[in-house]
Amino acid sequence: MHIVLIDDDSTSIFLMRLLLQREEFADTITAFQSPEEALSFLQNVEAEKIPQVILLDLNMPVMSGWDLLDALTLKGNTQLNHCRIYILTSSLAQADRIRAEENPLVTRLIHKPLDKLELAVIKAETKGDFESYN
Amino acid sequence: MQDDSQLVEEEQRFRSLFDNNPDSVLFQNEQSTILDANPASLELLNRRKEEILGRPLSDFLPPDKAVLFQQKLEEAFTGHKVQFEVEVHFLGTPAPKVLDIIKVPLWVDGHVAGVHMVGRDITAITASRSLVLEQAKKLNTIFESITDAFFLLDKEWKFTAVNSEVERLLNISRQELLGRSIREVFVSEITGQFYRQYRQAMLTGEAVHFEAFFEPRQMWLEVKAFPSEEGLSVYFSDVTDKVKAHEELYRQNKDLQQFAYVVSHNFRAPLTNMLGLVELLTSMDKQQPQYDELLQHLRRSTEQLDIVMRDMNTILTIRDQRDVAQPEQVPLAEVVEQVLENLQEMLQQCGAEVKLAIPAELRVRGNRAYLYSIFFNLVSNAIKYRSAERPLLVEISATKDMSASEAVIIVRDNGIGFDLKRAGTDVFKLYKRFHSQPAGRGLGLYLVKNHVDAMRGRIEVQSEVNAGTRFTLYLS
Numbered sequence: 001m002h003i004v005l006i007d008d009d010s011t012s013i014f015l016m017r018l019l020l021q022r023e024e025f026a027d028t029i030t031a032f033q034s035p036e037e038a039l040s041f042l043q044n045v046e047a048e049k050i051p052q053v054i055l056l057d058l059n060m061p062v063m064s065g066w067d068l069l070d071a072l073t074l075k076g077n078t079q080l081n082h083c084r085i086y087i088l089t090s091s092l093a094q095a096d097r098i099r100a101e102e103n104p105l106v107t108r109l110i111h112k113p114l115d116k117l118e119l120a121v122i123k124a125e126t127k128g129d130f131e132s133y134n
Numbered sequence: 135m136q137d138d139s140q141l142v143e144e145e146q147r148f149r150s151l152f153d154n155n156p157d158s159v160l161f162q163n164e165q166s167t168i169l170d171a172n173p174a175s176l177e178l179l180n181r182r183k184e185e186i187l188g189r190p191l192s193d194f195l196p197p198d199k200a201v202l203f204q205q206k207l208e209e210a211f212t213g214h215k216v217q218f219e220v221e222v223h224f225l226g227t228p229a230p231k232v233l234d235i236i237k238v239p240l241w242v243d244g245h246v247a248g249v250h251m252v253g254r255d256i257t258a259i260t261a262s263r264s265l266v267l268e269q270a271k272k273l274n275t276i277f278e279s280i281t282d283a284f285f286l287l288d289k290e291w292k293f294t295a296v297n298s299e300v301e302r303l304l305n306i307s308r309q310e311l312l313g314r315s316i317r318e319v320f321v322s323e324i325t326g327q328f329y330r331q332y333r334q335a336m337l338t339g340e341a342v343h344f345e346a347f348f349e350p351r352q353m354w355l356e357v358k359a360f361p362s363e364e365g366l367s368v369y370f371s372d373v374t375d376k377v378k379a380h381e382e383l384y385r386q387n388k389d390l391q392q393f394a395y396v397v398s399h400n401f402r403a404p405l406t407n408m409l410g411l412v413e414l415l416t417s418m419d420k421q422q423p424q425y426d427e428l429l430q431h432l433r434r435s436t437e438q439l440d441i442v443m444r445d446m447n448t449i450l451t452i453r454d455q456r457d458v459a460q461p462e463q464v465p466l467a468e469v470v471e472q473v474l475e476n477l478q479e480m481l482q483q484c485g486a487e488v489k490l491a492i493p494a495e496l497r498v499r500g501n502r503a504y505l506y507s508i509f510f511n512l513v514s515n516a517i518k519y520r521s522a523e524r525p526l527l528v529e530i531s532a533t534k535d536m537s538a539s540e541a542v543i544i545v546r547d548n549g550i551g552f553d554l555k556r557a558g559t560d561v562f563k564l565y566k567r568f569h570s571q572p573a574g575r576g577l578g579l580y581l582v583k584n585h586v587d588a589m590r591g592r593i594e595v596q597s598e599v600n601a602g603t604r605f606t607l608y609l610s
Contacts, residue, residue, distance in 0.1 A: 009403070011407045012407060014427070019414065059399065062552075062567070062568055091399055092399075093395070113407065113413065115413065
């Protein structure tokens with residue numbers, strides 16, 4: 001399992017990484033504090049390094065989570081077809097939830113902080129993917 | 135015989151004219167003695183014929199009028215026809231009369247033998263005329279006493295009455311309006327709301343009440359128009375201040391909503407971190423290597439929360455002071471030099487060059503603390519977002535046209551700039567950031583904008599990635 005974290009806040013990254021490690025969620029964790037770098041990684045990623053799960057923050061300077069999703073849609077990245085993108089945000093705004101539901105790339109919006117229970121659900125969802133995929 | 139009968143006939147014709155004349159006719163000699171009087175004049179004087187014949191007219195006049203009648207008689211005896219209007223209360227009559235009098239000299243053998251006085255009773259006409267005048271005056275008093283502007287339009291859309299409030303509000307004299315069509319006076323408004331509403335009132339016969347912007351005078355007007363048989367009565371008043379106050383309240387309310395949204399979001403970001411960190415800490419052994427790191431992150435998140443709290447306090451304090459702070463004439467160069475002095479160390483460390491072009495005598499109307507904060511934030515940003523590829527150059531210039539009465543201040547740097555198209559309308563918004571490195575809070579430009587607004591100025595920004603940023607301030 002490969003998971004990508006995109007969040008400009010170092011504490012958030014630290015926290016997610018720690019939780020993922022404790023729950024033994026993934027073999028590989030790749031974290032980006034810059035959404036631009038994350039975008040370029042995702043656009044040029046080799047097939048075997050394609051993540052199964054992306055946790056994406058919304059509120060970031062220069063390029064927001066929404067901007068990143070738009071950029072991914074525009075390029076028509078087919079290699080991300082089997083990757084689940086979760087928005088992980090501290091925003092409680094209803095507008096963000098609606099927008100997340102409308103975006104076909106997004107599986108779900110999750111409110112921070114991420115916890116064990118939420119990770120278990122994500123795991124179950126991705127496992128389902130694998131089974132139907134294989 | 136022929137001559138005689140002709141004479142008799144003429145005499146009879148004259149007699150008939152004299153006796154049946156509805157106007158009073160008296161014949162007087164030079165001494166003012168009444169020699170003849172027709173029935174209408176007897177009625178006017180309320181006398182019998184024998185009572186007045188052979189007596190001077192002055193016997194029947196109040197003393198003040200006797201002089202006037204004597205004067206006019208003498209004038210007529212010089213050979214001129216004399217006409218005058220007079221209100222006179224003949225002695226022994228029940229009421230004063232208003233008379234239109236003509237004194238006509240009678241010429242006999244080259245000299246004036248006597249004067250015919252013809253008096254027409256115009257009492258009733260005068261009374262109704264003055265009634266009309268009085269009513270017009272009353273109406274005018276009413277028009278002028280109401281505080282609303284008021285005008286009347288007839289069915290042809292022509293102004294038939296206008297009060298002075300109309301002249302004042304529309305800055306147009308009544309001579310320019312009366313008798314002219316509203317469609318011809320306000321041609322540009324013909325497609326606008328005013329005419330449309332008036333038309334509706336005229337067509338439906340129902341009153342209209344509306345508020346609309348009157349372009350030629352840049353004014354909001356509240357209008358009530360009442361149709362009638364005559365046309366349309368229109369009352370209106372200037373409600374620009376009221377409308378502006380409404381708009382301002384609406385804007386402030388929206389601002390506060392946005393503010394509450396932004397604040398709640400920014401409180402929640404460090405708070406969610408704290409929640410997650412505390413959750414992990416409670417289930418972790420103190421001996422584990424990450425424990426201390428977790429504590430450090432917890433401390434940092436707590437501090438972040440405190441910073442957001444302090445920011446709120448700063449912003450709210452500024453908002454509170456907005457209306458309290460008295461504007462003064464602040465010497466711009468002095469304030470900017472103070473800012474540069476306080477930032478000197480940072481400027482030196484990065485090898486920056488600052489070029490100043492501010493006339494020493496230039497003053498702007500505003501608040502010294504706001505101006506300090508504006509330049510402090512702008513120059514700090516220039517330092518923070520300088521380019522690594524070239525030494526920082528900050529240029530601050532100001533000009534103030536005598537005519538424009540507005541100071542134009544430019545703060546320009548050659549830093550990394552930002553993508554203005556992407557930033558869009560967010561440049562001056564709270565907690566909006568346009569660079570990932572170095573870290574910023576997104577407060578500086580929000581404060582700058584707030585200060586500029588509070589001083590009733592404007593700020594514009596131009597920026598180009600990797601070339602620099604230019605702020606233009608307009609202050610009065």
